[in-house]
Amino acid sequence: MAAACSHRHSTMSSTQQHKRPLLLGPWRRAFQWLTVVTIILIPWIQPNGVSIIRVDIPSLSLLFFGQVLRIPELYLLLLFILVSGAAFLLITLVFGRLWCGWACPQTTLTDIAEWLTRRLKLKIVSNRLQGALIQKIIAQTFFALLALLVSANIIWYFIEPQRFLSALVSGNLHIGVLVTFCLIALVIYLDLALVRRLLCREFCPYGRIQTSFVDAATLTLQLPDSEKKRCIKCNSCVRTCPMDIDIRNGYQIECINCGRCLDACRAVMAKRNEPGLIYYTFGVDNRGPGALLNPRVAMVGLLLAILISALSYAVISRAEASLNVSIVPVTAGRVLDGQQATLFNVWVNNRTTSSQLYQLNVVSAAGETLEIRGQTQEISINPGENRQFRIMVLTPVHQQSTVVEFQLIDSSQRQVAGARARITPAADNN
Numbered sequence: 001m002a003a004a005c006s007h008r009h010s011t012m013s014s015t016q017q018h019k020r021p022l023l024l025g026p027w028r029r030a031f032q033w034l035t036v037v038t039i040i041l042i043p044w045i046q047p048n049g050v051s052i053i054r055v056d057i058p059s060l061s062l063l064f065f066g067q068v069l070r071i072p073e074l075y076l077l078l079l080f081i082l083v084s085g086a087a088f089l090l091i092t093l094v095f096g097r098l099w100c101g102w103a104c105p106q107t108t109l110t111d112i113a114e115w116l117t118r119r120l121k122l123k124i125v126s127n128r129l130q131g132a133l134i135q136k137i138i139a140q141t142f143f144a145l146l147a148l149l150v151s152a153n154i155i156w157y158f159i160e161p162q163r164f165l166s167a168l169v170s171g172n173l174h175i176g177v178l179v180t181f182c183l184i185a186l187v188i189y190l191d192l193a194l195v196r197r198l199l200c201r202e203f204c205p206y207g208r209i210q211t212s213f214v215d216a217a218t219l220t221l222q223l224p225d226s227e228k229k230r231c232i233k234c235n236s237c238v239r240t241c242p243m244d245i246d247i248r249n250g251y252q253i254e255c256i257n258c259g260r261c262l263d264a265c266r267a268v269m270a271k272r273n274e275p276g277l278i279y280y281t282f283g284v285d286n287r288g289p290g291a292l293l294n295p296r297v298a299m300v301g302l303l304l305a306i307l308i309s310a311l312s313y314a315v316i317s318r319a320e321a322s323l324n325v326s327i328v329p330v331t332a333g334r335v336l337d338g339q340q341a342t343l344f345n346v347w348v349n350n351r352t353t354s355s356q357l358y359q360l361n362v363v364s365a366a367g368e369t370l371e372i373r374g375q376t377q378e379i380s381i382n383p384g385e386n387r388q389f390r391i392m393v394l395t396p397v398h399q400q401s402t403v404v405e406f407q408l409i410d411s412s413q414r415q416v417a418g419a420r421a422r423i424t425p426a427a428d429n430n
């Protein structure tokens with residue numbers, strides 16, 4: 001530790017460096033803006049007219065970078081949840097609550113709200129705005145507009161922004177969407193106006209869970225004991241802390257690793273031509289990045305790599321379409337024109353991002369093409385759509401059950417999906 005400190009002193013030897021300390025604030029704010037702009041822009045990125053990420057409610061599908069994942073494909077959803085869980089665990093083990101301080105939308109919204117109150121010369125006392133009435137009205141109006149923007153941005157992950165905005169302007173927005181939009185906006189407005197950091201401090205379950213994952217090697221901010229004698233007790237670190245923490249008292253679970261106290265201390269100490277006293281360290285005993293080479297991090301990292309590989313393989317190798325069939329029970333085993341007539345429910349799911357024209361063939365176990373009544377040619381299915389329709393399959397009257405095979409053929413004559421069904425003899429059902 002002493003060696004680490006002397007190194008820091010040597011690297012901060014010039015007066016010029018002390019006058020201009022390296023502050024993390026601009027980097028944190030740039031990262032927050034990057035996150036905000038990315039979140040707002042994602043719904044507008046639509047190569048070939050298809051959103052890169054959007055939940056399409058009518059087709060119960062998730063559009064994800066050119067893939068159409070039907071929500072009923074539970075194994076993919078399960079894998080996705082496992083990948084998210086392992087990534088969350090690994091990030092927390094390595095970086096602690098860095099997400100909360102640098103990337104969480106709640107923190108960013110609160111930062112914007114607090115920035116505005118400072119510009120308007122308002123004070124926040126017991127989480128309430130205090131100051132001139134006109135400034136308070138301006139602040140509340142800004143909070144309301146910001147809440148509407150954020151709510152619209154959330155809706156855009158379900159309905160394309162262009163469609164949502166034109167329906168909103170023309171008054172044709174579905175009542176359910178309108179109510180959802182208003183409710184989300186109301187919740188966000190109340191958050192900005194009344195709750196802000198209270199959510200992070202008292203209610204956020206994510207922060208609580210993260211805290212339990214922090215271990216001896218996790219990135220934390222601290223004022224090392226060896227530096228405490230240089231502290232001039234200016235309280236800058238405490239005044240700047242959004243979570244009302246006194247970092248001089250050691251690590252506290254409410255700390256969101258934002259680094260404001262580090263910046264404040266560096267700025268104060270730079271005036272004395274000394275380096276700041278507060279540091280990001282891996283573990284409270286400052287073991288350096290090498291501390292991350294431990295079995296816990298390695299195991300979670302390996303688990304995450306395996307899960308990402310499995311999810312990638314499952315998504316890439318999944319068929320372009322799915323075909324499911326089931327016999328309509330009340331009609332099973334009827335005889336029509338000397339042949340056994342069996343009515344089937346058929347579901348065809350187009351998993352691509354473009355409309356497809358399919359053809360449906362049914363062949364017997366011996367490979368003979370069977371006669372079908374119903375639409376089997378030029379079946380047009382929209383991207384992500386799971387269409388259900390009925391067809392009647394005619395087979396010779398057998399004394400024993402027989403298996404028939406359904407083949408879904410695309411416009412380039414490739415079989416893209418198949419299904420089998422067992423037809424029982426007509427006598428069994430009459």
Ligand code: SF4
Nearest residue numbers: 241255256258259261
């Ligand atoms: S103690 Fe420092 S890093 Fe932690 S929340 Fe307060 S200002 Fe941010």
Ligand code: SF4
Nearest residue numbers: 231232234235237265
């Ligand atoms: S900002 Fe630095 S010098 Fe001032 S009280 Fe905090 S730790 Fe001490």
